Amino acid sequence: xxxxxxxxxxxxxxxLLEPWxxxxxxxxxxxxVPLRMRAKGILQEDASPGETAxxxxxxxRILSGTLVAENPxxxxxFGPQIPEFIGLGDSLRSLWGNRDE
Amino acid sequence: xxxSYAAVMARKNEIMxxxxxxxxxxxxQGKISFDYExxxxxxxxxxxxxxxxxxxxxxxxxPLIELHNLTRTARALSPRGKGARxxxxxxxxxxxxxFKDRRASVSCHFAQAKGFPGVAAATSGNYGAALASQxxxxxxxxxxxxxxxxxxxxxxxxxxxxxxxxxxxGAEVIQTSVGPELFYYLLRVLEETGFFNASLYTPLxxxxxxxxxxxxxxxxxKLQGGLPAAVVITHAGGGNVTGTARGLRKAGADDVRVxxxxxxxxxxxxxxxxxxxxxxxTTGHTGFGVPFATWPDRSDVPRNAARPLRYLxxxxxxxxxxxxxxxxxxxxxxxxxRGPAGNTALTAAFALAREFDEDQFIVVxxxxxxxxGKHHYAQLAFAKENGILVETGDPETEVPGRSIVFPSHPxxxxxxxxxxxxxxxxxxxxxxxxxxxxxxxxxxxxLEFLAREVSRDTPFVEDVLKSL
Numbered sequence: 001x002x003x004x005x006x007x008x009x010x011x012x013x014x015x016l017l018e019p020w021x022x023x024x025x026x027x028x029x030x031x032x033v034p035l036r037m038r039a040k041g042i043l044q045e046d047a048s049p050g051e052t053a054x055x056x057x058x059x060x061r062i063l064s065g066t067l068v069a070e071n072p073x074x075x076x077x078f079g080p081q082i083p084e085f086i087g088l089g090d091s092l093r094s095l096w097g098n099r100d101e
Numbered sequence: 102x103x104x105s106y107a108a109v110m111a112r113k114n115e116i117m118x119x120x121x122x123x124x125x126x127x128x129x130q131g132k133i134s135f136d137y138e139x140x141x142x143x144x145x146x147x148x149x150x151x152x153x154x155x156x157x158x159x160x161x162x163x164p165l166i167e168l169h170n171l172t173r174t175a176r177a178l179s180p181r182g183k184g185a186r187x188x189x190x191x192x193x194x195x196x197x198x199x200f201k202d203r204r205a206s207v208s209c210h211f212a213q214a215k216g217f218p219g220v221a222a223a224t225s226g227n228y229g230a231a232l233a234s235q236x237x238x239x240x241x242x243x244x245x246x247x248x249x250x251x252x253x254x255x256x257x258x259x260x261x262x263x264x265x266x267x268x269x270x271g272a273e274v275i276q277t278s279v280g281p282e283l284f285y286y287l288l289r290v291l292e293e294t295g296f297f298n299a300s301l302y303t304p305l306x307x308x309x310x311x312x313x314x315x316x317x318x319x320x321x322x323k324l325q326g327g328l329p330a331a332v333v334i335t336h337a338g339g340g341n342v343t344g345t346a347r348g349l350r351k352a353g354a355d356d357v358r359v360x361x362x363x364x365x366x367x368x369x370x371x372x373x374x375x376x377x378x379x380x381x382x383t384t385g386h387t388g389f390g391v392p393f394a395t396w397p398d399r400s401d402v403p404r405n406a407a408r409p410l411r412y413l414x415x416x417x418x419x420x421x422x423x424x425x426x427x428x429x430x431x432x433x434x435x436x437x438x439r440g441p442a443g444n445t446a447l448t449a450a451f452a453l454a455r456e457f458d459e460d461q462f463i464v465v466x467x468x469x470x471x472x473x474g475k476h477h478y479a480q481l482a483f484a485k486e487n488g489i490l491v492e493t494g495d496p497e498t499e500v501p502g503r504s505i506v507f508p509s510h511p512x513x514x515x516x517x518x519x520x521x522x523x524x525x526x527x528x529x530x531x532x533x534x535x536x537x538x539x540x541x542x543x544x545x546x547x548l549e550f551l552a553r554e555v556s557r558d559t560p561f562v563e564d565v566l567k568s569l
Contacts, residue, residue: 016277016282016285016286017106017280017282017285021105021106022106022280022282023106023281023282026280026281026372027370027372027373027374027375029373029374029375030279030280030372030373030374033252033278033374034252034278035277035278035280035282036250036252036254036277036278037275037276037277037278037286038249038250038275038276038277039273039274039275039276040268040274057273058242058271058272058273059219059242059243059244059273059294061273061293061294074261074264074265074473076256076258076261076262076265076473076474076479077258077473077474077479077482078473078476078478078479079476079478079479079480079481079482079483080478080482081478082425082429082477082478082481084491084493084507085426085429085433085507088426088429088430088433089430089433089434092170092174092430092433092434092511093170093434095174095177095178095511096173096174096177097177
């Protein structure tokens with residue numbers, strides 16, 4: 001993996017609570033996995049993805065965790081149109097008939 | 102310092118005092134009662150002062166829009182003489198795109214006035230962006246703790262968008278996997294930074310929403326010459342219902358019916374890693390609406406300022422497919438592209454309009470912005486990826502987490518009545534259980550408190566206590 005230089009804007013990930021540290025009232029499927037955390041910040045030392053790294057957060061806190069990536073993009077989208085909704089406006093207007101608004 | 106889960110949770114009250122400048126203990130009265138109105142007035146802001154704070158921060162005074170074409174459609178499906186006009190308060194016109202700016206505005210004003218360096222909150226909703234936006238105006242820093250992804254690392258698109266928006270507004274965002282322990286992390290953040298605790302459930306937050314109810318009454322009187330028959334409110338944590346209803350009362354609009362509406366997500370557990378990405382709505386749903394109504398103090402502050410059963414006169418549910426359908430109808434009939442979760446109350450209103458007379462009108466009290474991830478197309482695409490059947494048919498057949506059913510005819514859209522009495526019984530039971538009190542321990546003050554909590558008289562409470 002390519003090293004990311006100190007000063008890069010990166011994402012890190014870490015475990016906040018191991019399964020046995022989580023509260024008892026959680027559903028079993030949640031309690032059997034750790035509580036994972038992700039945050040972004042300015043990388044404090046050169047490091048490669050997968051290595052432990054420290055970052056300086058936006059509010060000036062030092063956070064440490066496993067380096068995930070340099071400035072990962074947002075990939076959420078609008079998705080495709082919904083074929084079932086094509087023509088919905090016409091079909092609703094066709095219900096109006098002669099009654100006053 | 103010991104930062105284990107147990108140790109931090111044990112310091113909760115002390116952290117709350119410092120981060121809210123509020124000692125909740127001062128309001129405690131009997132075995133289970135507390136001085137709710139005393140707590141609501143503790144920070145000392147009047148409604149007029151809050152309106153000024155909001156105007157200075159570009160919040161509120163949003164347009165009240167008459168939805169002529171949706172009204173016409175509802176009327177076409179109504180018996181003669183029925184079909185109230187439907188109006189909507191376009192809260193998407195607030196700076197960050199939702200009514201949550203109202204909640205954030207007062208907290209940020211207070212935090213700035215008291216010299217806090219920043220504000221922090223645990224929220225996966227529009228509130229994060231609202232807080233970041235209002236904090237920027239007040240030169241405060243913001244940390245948002247968000248529940249975003251499941252144990253496979255897959256983010257809910259609607260919440261990923263909320264991360265993006267918070268970051269776009271300059272906030273520090275800490276993302277978590279599924280679990281209520283984000284509040285534990287928030288406590289650590291508050292302790293470490295000395296930031297103000299801008300919880301959604303403080304009196305400041307609820308006072309910020311009161312202006313919406315007040316504006317509705319004012320706008321209706323001015324533009325329509327009178328008050329609406331009902332205000333329909335999307336109900337989740339209870340703040341929206343509580344604040345809006347209190348604002349209506351402060352405007353002397355006591356006779357306006359307060360109707361809550363939630364998306365039905367029955368069967369999906371809110372803290373389940375498995376169910377997390379099977380939900381196509383991340384707020385405005387029964388998974389918050391019912392538990393917060395029946396035990397408000399489950400919130401992240403010792404006493405929740407949002408107490409919906411004090412104000413709800415009716416509570417209805419709608420289905421996911423119906424809300425997506427009405428979201429599309431709002432775009433193609435009214436030219437308003439708005440986020441789906443905020444259209445929960447609109448969907449209920451579309452069904453409820455048919456019960457009211459055609460010379461009446463009803464108000465839906467919010468819209469929210471839409472965008473990548475939270476748009477209904479994005480949520481439907483994500484549902485299909487998660488194996489959820491998306492089809493057109495009878496909405497009654499929809500099973501949350503398994504199917505989303507668009508109505509094959511708008512006539513099939515229903516506002517399904519939730520009987521409030523079992524919720525009232527549940528609140529009373531929880532009030533006793535969570536404080537380990539038995540009915541015989543209760544004083545008259547406690548009985549009167551419980552009566553106010555469920556908006557009923559003391560004989561109602563006494564009957565419930567006998568049945569427990």
